[in-house]
Amino acid sequence: xxxxxxxxxxxxxxxxxxxxxxxxxxxxxxxxxxxxxxxxxxxxxxxxxxxxxxxxxxxxxxxxxxxxxxxxxxxxxxxxxxxxxxxxxxxxxxxxxxxxxxxxxxxxxxxxxxxxxxxxxxxxxxxxxxxxxxxxxxxxxxxxxxxxxxxxxxxxxxxxxxxxxxxxxxxxxxxxxxxxxxxxxxxxxxxxxxxxxxxxxxxxxxxxxxxxxxxxxxxxxxxxxxxxxxxxxxxxxxxxxxxxxxxxxxxxxxxxxxxxxxxxxxxxxxxxxxxxxxxxxxxxxxxxxxxxxxxxxxxxxxxxxxxxxxxxxxxxxxxxxxxxxxxxxxxxxxxxxxxxxxxxxxxxxxxxxxxxxxxxxxxxxxxxxxxxxxxxxxxxxxxxxxxxxxxxxxxxxxxxxxxxxxxxxxxxxxxxxxxxxxx
Ligand SMILES: [Fe+2]
Numbered sequence: 152x153x154x155x156x157x158x159x160x161x162x163x164x165x166x167x168x169x170x171x172x173x174x175x176x177x178x179x180x181x182x183x184x185x186x187x188x189x190x191x192x193x194x195x196x197x198x199x200x201x202x203x204x205x206x207x208x209x210x211x212x213x214x215x216x217x218x219x220x221x222x223x224x225x226x227x228x229x230x231x232x233x234x235x236x237x238x239x240x241x242x243x244x245x246x247x248x249x250x251x252x253x254x255x256x257x258x259x260x261x262x263x264x265x266x267x268x269x270x271x272x273x274x275x276x277x278x279x280x281x282x283x284x285x286x287x288x289x290x291x292x293x294x295x296x297x298x299x300x301x302x303x304x305x306x307x308x309x310x311x312x313x314x315x316x317x318x319x320x321x322x323x324x325x326x327x328x329x330x331x332x333x334x335x336x337x338x339x340x341x342x343x344x345x346x347x348x349x350x351x352x353x354x355x356x357x358x359x360x361x362x363x364x365x366x367x368x369x370x371x372x373x374x375x376x377x378x379x380x381x382x383x384x385x386x387x388x389x390x391x392x393x394x395x396x397x398x399x400x401x402x403x404x405x406x407x408x409x410x411x412x413x414x415x416x417x418x419x420x421x422x423x424x425x426x427x428x429x430x431x432x433x434x435x436x437x438x439x440x441x442x443x444x445x446x447x448x449x450x451x452x453x454x455x456x457x458x459x460x461x462x463x464x465x466x467x468x469x470x471x472x473x474x475x476x477x478x479x480x481x482x483x484x485x486x487x488x489x490x491x492x493x494x495x496x497x498x499x500x501x502x503x504x505x506x507x508x509x510x511x512x513x514x515x516x517x518x519x520x521x522x523x524x525x526x527x528x529x530x531x532x533x534x535x536x537x538x539x540x541x542x543x544x545x546x547x548x549x550x551x552x553x554x555x556x557x558x559x560x561x562x563x564x565x566x567x568x569x570x571x572x573x574x
Contacts, residue, residue, distance in 0.1 A: 154178070159275040166363050169310055172325055174354050178361040179314060186263065188316050191290055191379055192238050194261035198254060199231045201470060206255030210299040213248055217299055217342060238292075239377060251295030256467040257288040257381065262568070264288055266494050268383060269463050272312075273496055276464060282308075284386035284396055285459050285466040294319065294377040301340040302347065302371045304328070308387030309366045317358025319376025324351035331369040344371060386466060397448070400455040404517055407433045454517055461500045462515035469514055469568045483555070483562035488542045490573040491533070491561075498534045499569055503527055513569040520560055523548060529560070533570055 166173050179187070198207060209224040210216070223246065232241035242250060258265040268288055276286075291298075302324075305311065315321060326347065331337065334347060341347075356362050364370060366387075388396065402408050410433055417423045434440070439447050462468060472478035493499075502510040509522045511530065520526070525548040532539050545557035564570060 154271050154274065156274040156278065159278060162275070162363070163279075166365075169363075170365055172323075172352065172354060172364045172368060173362075174356045175361045175363075176356070177359050179316075179359040181359075183267075184316050184359055186267070187314070187381060188379060190261045190263035190267070191257065191292070191316070191381065192232070194257045194264055194290065195238065195252075195254065195292075196232055197260040197470070197475075198257075199228050201260065201474065202228060204228060208251075208253040208299070210251040210253075210293075210295060211246065211248055212251065212295045212297070212299065216297065217301060217340070242293075249294050249296065251293035251299050252291070253299075254290040254292070255287065257290045258465045259467040259469055262469070262494060264381070265465060265469060266496075268314075268381070269465065269496060272383060273463075281459070281464050282385040282387045283393055284388040285462075285464045286386060287384050287466040289382045289384065291372075291380045291382065292378075294375060296373060296375055297342075297344060298372040300371075301342040302326070302331075302344060302369055303339050303341070304369050305366050306386075306392075307366060307389055308385075310385045310387070311364055311366070312383045313356075313362040313364070314381050314383070315356050315358060315360050315362065316379040316381065319374050319378035320355055320357045321362075321372055321374040321378055321380060322353060322355045323362060323364065323370055323372050324348060324353055325364065326351055326369040328367045328369065397452050397455045400458065401451045404451070404454055405435055405439060407435055457500045457502070457512045458515045458517055461497065461512035463496050463498075465515070468516055471516070472566045472568065478566055480559065480562045480566050483558035486541050486558050486561050486565065486572070488540065490538050490540055491544075491565075491570045492538050492573050493533050493536050493570045494568070495536050497569070499530045499564065501527060501530055511564075513564050513567040516567045518563055518567070520563070523551060525551065526560070529557075533564070538573055 162175065163169070165171075165175065204224070207224065208219045209227065210218070211220050211223070214220070227245065230245065232238060236244070258268065269286075272286075313321075324344075326334070330350065331347075334350060335341060354362060412429075414426060414429055417426060439450065442450065459466075473480075497514055500512040503522075503526075505522070507522050508519045509526050510517065510519050511526075512518070529544055529548065532544055541558070541561060544561070545554070548557045565572075
């Protein structure tokens with residue numbers, strides 16, 4: 152597939168500037184379909200190994216079309232696909248019945264999805280700009296018939312591009328917002344589908360096709376035969392959602408939100424200062440204490456933006472190597488004299504304006520280290536996406552820092568998936 156700037160311009164015309172639903176046939180080559188299908192196998196396995204159960208839904212339509220089956224979902228997280236079996240064999244062995252899986256944040260669990268899907272859509276993002284809350288990828292797998300969510304409208308602003316990997320076809324039924332409201336009063340998650348089908352617009356697509364749908368369409372999908380689809384979401388948030396996202400940066404960057412110490416009952420509750428002291432101990436740094444409220448918001452707002460940009464707009468960070476295979480940043484020795492390469496299109500962002508600390512953002516993670524004038528040139532070389540040798544990379548900084556300190560800096564980046572070791 153060569154989805155270049157011109158291709159996306161034609162696409163934007165076809166969908167009338169993202170206002171109209173459309174199908175474009177044969178967008179993916181056979182090789183891309185195979186690679187993306189393999190990447191989804193990989194993403195699913197990594198998801199199950201991670202134990203991160205959020206953003207993963209499993210349905211058995213013959214038992215209950217609308218309810219997540221948590222018992223079997225939990226079983227998947229302990230009984231993974233085996234190396235010798237295909238996903239379809241695994242599903243047959245595990246469920247033995249029709250099923251649907253909706254799996255969010257696939258970009259977190261597969262480098263191929265994070266890199267290739269972003270490279271496919273990069274010319275479009277470069278032209279229209281970044282959705283303020285970024286993008287994410289959701290995978291649909293199964294032979295579930297009607298989408299388990301019933302007829303629904305997606306989040307406000309969340310336009311979606313569906314890449315269909317097959318092998319089965321999928322049909323989407325859509326209703327214009329006003330028309331659907333006249334028909335049903337705007338009922339969300341509506342499973343009373345049949346009487347409404349006459350009034351629906353129908354789009355059928357198969358392996359290698361692309362389906363685009365604006366967020367305001369009421370819709371439901373149907374796939375009777377087993378198929379996989381990967382969807383790319385543009386998160387154009389409401390102002391309130393955007394505010395939530397920015398505030399979330401405050402929690403992740405400045406607060407020890409994993410602290411599980413219990414606060415005891417309080418006598419003289421209103422006057423008792425200990426709860427306030429308890430809250431203050433959760434702050435990871437004193438720096439923001441002396442800022443005005445506006446400066447504080449500006450700080451977390453720019454942290455949010457730079458984190459998102461360093462992940463090239465993906466909403467979800469990749470798993471760190473520590474999460475993936477217990478990597479320890481302190482074990483940096485293995486990075487000596489290695490050839491490394493950064494995954495495209497992810498550039499590390501840095502801020503060299505502080506007096507004594509150097510702030511840098513890698514794949515959505517913000518980090519800091521003691522300042523040194525050679526740090527920007529190291530990052531610039533990694534950002535070239537060329538093969539670089541770590542010895543050459545650290546040659547200048549080694550004149551000022553002990554070798555271990557430079558390797559430690561690289562190890563921080565490596566843990567956050569800022570580069571791969573080639574050999
Ligand atoms: Fe939807």
